[in-house]
Amino acid sequence: MNFLTLDLNLLRVFDAVMAERSITRAADRLALTQPAVSNALKRFRETVGEDLLTREAHGVRPTPYAERLWPQVRVALARLRDAFEPQEFDPRTASANFRIATADASAATLLPSVIAEIEQSQAQVNLRVLPLTTRDPRGLLERDEVDVAVGYFPEAVAALVAQGDDASLRHRRLHQSExxxxxxxxxxxxxxxxxxxxxxxxxxxxxxxxxxxxxxxxxxxxxxxxxxxxxxxxxxxxxxxxxxxxxxxxxxxxxxxxxxxxxxxxxxxxxxxxxxxRIHVEMLWHLRHDDDPAHQWLRSRLVEAAQLLVSGRPAS
CATH class of the missing domain: 3.40.190.10 (Periplasmic binding protein-like II)
Structure with a gap:
């Protein structure tokens, strides 16, 4: 592949399709027609010389090559976006809705602090807690059914550690217990x-x-x-x-x-x-939300709530 002749717009299309796992939703997100997105994907596939996606009943499934390539593309696009359009999130003026998958144990120990922060700062933020029915929430995050998963996920975290920078999910340890x-x-x-x-x-x-x-x-x-x-x-x-x-x-x-x-x-x-x-309570999220200022705000609040839990201080 000759990078000098690469159309950078193809990277934007590839990123949107990977995030949405659907050509239709990616087209809506990019304000393009479906044929235009499909044509861009075809050109990108010809440029890299590798298959990128396979069609499924309800969208598309990335090939292993696309999964390995996407994190690097997303990081590069995020840096370009920040260079030209620095983004900020002010929770007092910008509204946001978040879906958190967690068990009642983590919800009971972490969310009081998060809600206290929302109330005190008058943040225009709404949270919806969804029940966990599995010890491995990677599918929920990949399908964009939740924004963040919090809990004890030993198998999922081990897999992400093994994948390293090629993983499409990110994780951070919040606290540990027994x-x-x-x-x-x-x-x-x-x-x-x-x-x-x-x-x-x-x-x-x-x-x-x-x-x-x-x-x-x-x-x-x-x-x-x-x-x-x-x-x-x-x-x-x-x-x-x-x-x-x-x-x-x-x-x-x-x-x-x-x-x-x-x-x-x-x-x-x-x-x-x-x-x-020991129980390692982790926070998992998808790469698609890694650089989103609103999502960064939410993750920071969860980290702060975990720090309060560890220190034994109540939410103020």
Whole structure:
């Protein structure tokens, strides 16, 4: 490819199609006709000498080559845009709507601080929290169904780290915690050390976003040649706290969330009698929003909320 003869407008078209995953939506975004976008993509494909997209029922799917190329193109376009049109976001005068995918544990611990900032600064910002039904939110972000995902996503983050700068998603660690066993304050096991035998003999409540009847604890138990009986599976941490506070079931919750359940006076927490990896709460977002000033504002507020959580200071 001869860079000197490259039509830079083709990069704008390529970027829009990659962000929208649809020629129709990209055409609307660029104020072009669909044939014009299709023709530009054809010219770009001929220029780079590689296939870029394959058509699907509801849009287009990038080839591996396009996925590797897009991050570099997007960064270059962002730098050019900032050079000619520096962008700012004033939340007091510019409105914005954001979709955050997160579990109720992260919502309860982080969003009070974010809402306090919105109210105090009179920001024209609206948030919509969507429930997580998976431990891997990459599909939600790729399909632009959410703007930010917050939670514990070990497999997704490991994959992004492996991809490095070629990844179409970005991530940032907000804080870390650990799992603890939670039971009602007058539970028989609250009066004695929680051994592995006692833990396995008890009846349990599992929090599972996907509804699967097993989780991290069960994987660790299987590795140790043990098992437990799960009497109830729910998809919310708040529900788990409510049920455990009024029953003999045990559950496993992030330590950082126990205070946010509102059941602190009714429950106690005990160290788990088996080793689990620490919880790394991450924020994930798509490259398409990486340089957007409004999205940068939101991500900064979430980082600040996590810092307040770690320091133990309440939202002011």
């Amino acid at each position: 799992y603890v066993c939670v039971m009602r304050r007058d539970h028989p096991l609250a009066k004695e050390p929680l051994t592995l035998d006692r833990f396995c003999e008890a009846h349990h409540l599992l929090v599972s976003f996907s509804g699967r009847p097993h989780g991290f604890v069960d994987q660790a138990l299987i590795a140790a040649g043990r098992s437990r009986r799960i009497v109830l599976t729910v998809n919310q941490f708040f529900t788990a706290g409510r049920v455990v506070a009024q029953s003999d079931l045990l559950t496993v919750l992030p330590a950082s969330f126990v205070d946010a359940t509102g059941y602190r006076s009714a429950v106690v927490e005990r160290p788990l009698p088996l080793r689990l990896a």
